[in-house]
Amino acid sequence: MTGPTVPLQRSAEPEPAAGWAPTWALGRAVLLAGLLLVAGVLLGRVDLIVLAAPFALGTAYALRRRPSALPQVWITPANDGPLVEGGEVTAAVSVGNPDTVDYDLVVLRSRVSPWLRIERAGFGRGGSDGDEPAAAATAADTAVPAVGPVRAGRSVVDRPFVTSLPTAEAVDLELAGRALRWGRHPLGPAGVRVATAGGLLVSRAVITEPVGVRVYPRTEPFEAVEAMPRAAGLVGAHHSRRPGEGGELAGVRIFAPGDRLRRIDWRVSLRARQLHVAATLSDRDAEVVVLLDVLAEAGRSGGVGGAASVLDTTVRATAAIAEHYLHRGDRVSLLEYGPGARRLRPAAGRRQYLTVLEWLLDVRADSAPHEPYDQVFGPQLLSSDALVVVLTPLLDERSAQMLARLTRAGRFVVAVDTLPTDLAPPKDRGWAEVAYRLWRLDREIMIGQLREHGVPVVRWAGAGSLDQVLRDVARLATAPRVGGR
Known part of the structure; x- marks a missing residue:
């Protein structure tokens, strides 16, 4: 590798003293030459003057050209x-x-x-x-x-x-x-x-x-093969239950004005002696909101190939999820659950993926003294049809309260646990290990309560880690709802 050639400009008006200083070698040479000359003159010894001559001449020769510019x-x-x-x-x-x-x-x-x-x-x-x-x-x-x-x-x-x-x-x-x-x-x-x-x-x-x-961040392999809970757009790769132009066959019906001729099913039409067309379901896109919980950090990052902290797992999982859904034509947006409340607007395509990667470079863990729910989920920031994937270590009670509030509001929420599995307990003697075990039990109880309230919690495990959860969420979204009179 060769660096770029940069033209070096020489100073028009040299300033010998600007930024330059004598070294100890110059001081020693001047001092020694001076002492020898003075001693030779005072004592009348020519040999001392001869010994001083090389030091004086060498110093004068070296200083004949002085520097005028700094490097x-x-x-x-x-x-x-x-x-x-x-x-x-x-x-x-x-x-x-x-x-x-x-x-x-x-x-x-x-x-x-x-x-x-x-x-x-x-x-x-x-x-x-x-x-x-x-x-x-x-x-x-x-x-x-x-x-x-x-x-x-x-x-x-x-x-x-x-x-x-x-x-x-x-x-x-x-x-x-x-x-x-x-x-x-x-x-x-x-x-x-x-x-x-x-x-x-x-x-x-x-x-x-x-x-x-x-x-x-390095994109971990991730692939979710299950359908989205509820598609919101008009075009995309997810099969909806609404009739329209698509690739999913919904049945055969009688020809009606406005139907395309290429949809005619000639076998059924000849058998029934009446034109019939193949009905399909529309393909629709979905909006995926990836919510990053940055209220706390845990674990020690070992870099690529080493141990992963909470932020490492969060950032790499976000990049993998965004790449997967953007590749399928869906719209992806990012939100930070923290004091900064940073957000990235929903969009689709390759440009959005590059924007997601740039956005992730500035993710930092920072505790908030107040509840950031209202600051993060402002009016008209979260679509009712969006799938909300929350990446959280569940180290703060406010994170659990946020998940519960989103579920009560009718959102389709999937919580991904980003706490490292190899988180080492404290090595201090005394009650530290007991306190750590009690904290672990309290956290497991909190996760169990979230699941009882309808919040699916799954640990991030790369490819296919969200399939079962997405299958359950999609089944709940399409189930008939009983309304009271």
């Missing part, structure tokens, strides 16, 4: 398409020399999010403004060889990188690794300090702003 540093992510959990991250931290003197030493260091594990790093030549000797370019390229794979749990950017840089050129620190978790992760900031004039002058630290890297 440049910038970060360039090299990933073209969207990045998914477990995908390869590539980037380049570039350092440019816009000065008229060479940089004898370049020390570069960068910070990277712990969820971006950089496993390989090495310097590569960028671009230059003029023709430089090939030997200088080769020396800079081989100043620091590429670093091999690092041990698990560490990143190679935890240490500084050192090289040299000729004038009017740029060098790229090429980084490669893996993205371990979804979210917006910073790459940087990066800082650089350079030494010139034989190591007698050093620049101040030049720091660049971090660059955000978007990592989309």
Whole structure:
């Protein structure tokens, strides 16, 4: 990977003192040369003056050309398409020399999010403004060889990188690794300090702003084959019980004005000596509302391939459910049950799926001091025909109360338990383990009460985990309702 060629502008009015400071080497050289000269003059010893001459001449020769500009540093992510959990991250931290003197030493260091594990790093030549000797370019390229794979749990950017840089050129620190978790992760900031004039002058630290890297959640396999409880639109992939144009056969009836000729059933018509047509059921789309409970977080995230926290399960399950229903032509909307009350309007298609992934990158767990029900479920925000899939760890009593209120309001609700199954009990001695067991029992009782009130609660298990629940909800939606007189 080679970073972009950036033209390096040289300063028109050099400022030698701006951002540059003498090193201890310069102070020692001046002090030693001065002491030897003074001692040689006072004692009348020529040998001391001869010893001081190399230090004085070497310092003067090194300072004959002083730097006039600070180094440049910038970060360039090299990933073209969207990045998914477990995908390869590539980037380049570039350092440019816009000065008229060479940089004898370049020390570069960068910070990277712990969820971006950089496993390989090495310097590569960028671009230059003029023709430089090939030997200088080769020396800079081989100043620091590429670093091999690092041990698990560490990143190679935890240490500084050192090289040299000729004038009017740029060098790229090429980084490669893996993205371990979804979210917006910073790459940087990066800082650089350079030494010139034989190591007698050093620049101040030049720091660049971090660059955000978007990592989309990995979509877990999910497939719900059951019909929706109640389709709301006029087109889609779900078979409704309303007659209309579709692919589901509803029976054969006598031809009526307005029927299409291609619907004529000639076998029945010849046998009955009267035109009959095949009646079908209309295919209709549905609206799916995915409600994310962000009032609490539990568990520790281990990234892709590791343990999953509540937010990990919630975000990945939301992406899987949205992808499934959007692929079938349904409309999907997202809601946050929390103090932020963020919402994503219902829509369908590929663009909505990309919008869902972007929306999920900003999901954060935050407790609310008040009941956010009225703030989340405002007027005309939730269709009466929508299927509401609630992803909740059921760690807050307000979450259970919200599910009960939605069910009493006549909504089609499915609760998905996102609490990790391997949640470890506290290791403290004393009453901590007993309190944990009591909390577990209390939570099981709460789930049982929700099921008694008609709220189906199922644990997320990937493909087919909601089939049985959706089958029960669809059967209840189509069952005849008894009304009192």
